[in-house]
Amino acid sequence: MANQKELFNIKSKVALITGGGRGLGRQMAEIFASSGCHIAVCSRKLEQCEETARTLAETFGIQAKGYACNIQNENDVKETVRQVLSDFGQINILVNNSGATWGAAVEEMPLNAWEKVMNVNLTGMFLITKEVGRHMIERQSGKIINIGSVAGLKAEPPQVLNAIGYSTSKAAVHHFTKDLARKWGQYNIHVNAIAPGFFPTKMTNHVLSEKGDEIRKHNPLGRIGDDDALKGAALFFASPASAFVTGQILAVDGGSSL
Structure with missing residues (x-):
C-alpha cells in the first residue's frame, strides 16, 4: 500500500515546462523542484528561463536549465527537445504552459491576432507534445499536463473577457487533452489538463486592474488565484x-466555472 510520500514522489524525475520562466509556469516549476524533480524551462525569452533555472537549482539543490525556444517553430522545438534529452537523459513530465491572448471584439479582431493565438496555444502545444511524445512512447511512460482555461469551459460576457481567439483555443486544448489521452493511454502516457481561473499574471494584469473587484464578487470563494493555488x-x-487518471480537465478557479 502506497503512503503519502510515495503517491506524490517525483524525486529525480525530469520536467520540461514551456513558458516556465515566469507566472504560472514558474509556480509549477517551483513545486516540482521542491519535490526533488529536475527542471527544464523554455520560452522565447532565454534570460527569464535562465534566471528561473538558476534560482531553482540554488534553492532546492536540483538540476535545472533554461532554453530559448519558439514553440511555433518546428525546428526550434526539435532542437530544444534534443538539447534537454542530451542534458538530462530523459523527460518524464511535460507541462504545456506557453500561451498567448488578444483582447478585441470579434468584429474588430485582425486575422494576424487570431493566427498568433492559435499558433502559440494550439500549434505550439502540438509540436512540442509530438516531439516529447516520441521519447515517452519509447520509454512507455510519461505525464503530460496541458494548461487550458476556464475561458474554454464557458462563454464569458464581453464585459469580463472579450478574447474569442483565446477562449476558442483553450476549448481546443481541452479536447486535444482528451483525444490524446485516448490515443496514448496504450503507451502508459497520462494526459490531463488544468483549467485555471483568474490568476495575477502578465496576461491578466489588464483585466484584473480594471475588473478585479467584479471578478472576485462573482467568484464563489470570493477571490482570485494566488501563487500557490495551482501547485x-x-x-x-x-x-x-x-x-x-487521464483525459481529465481540472478547473482550478474558486468555482467560477460553476
Missing part, C-alpha cells in the same frame, strides 16, 4: 497519485 493540481497530475 497542488500540478503535483497531483505529475505524480503517481494520478496513476489512474
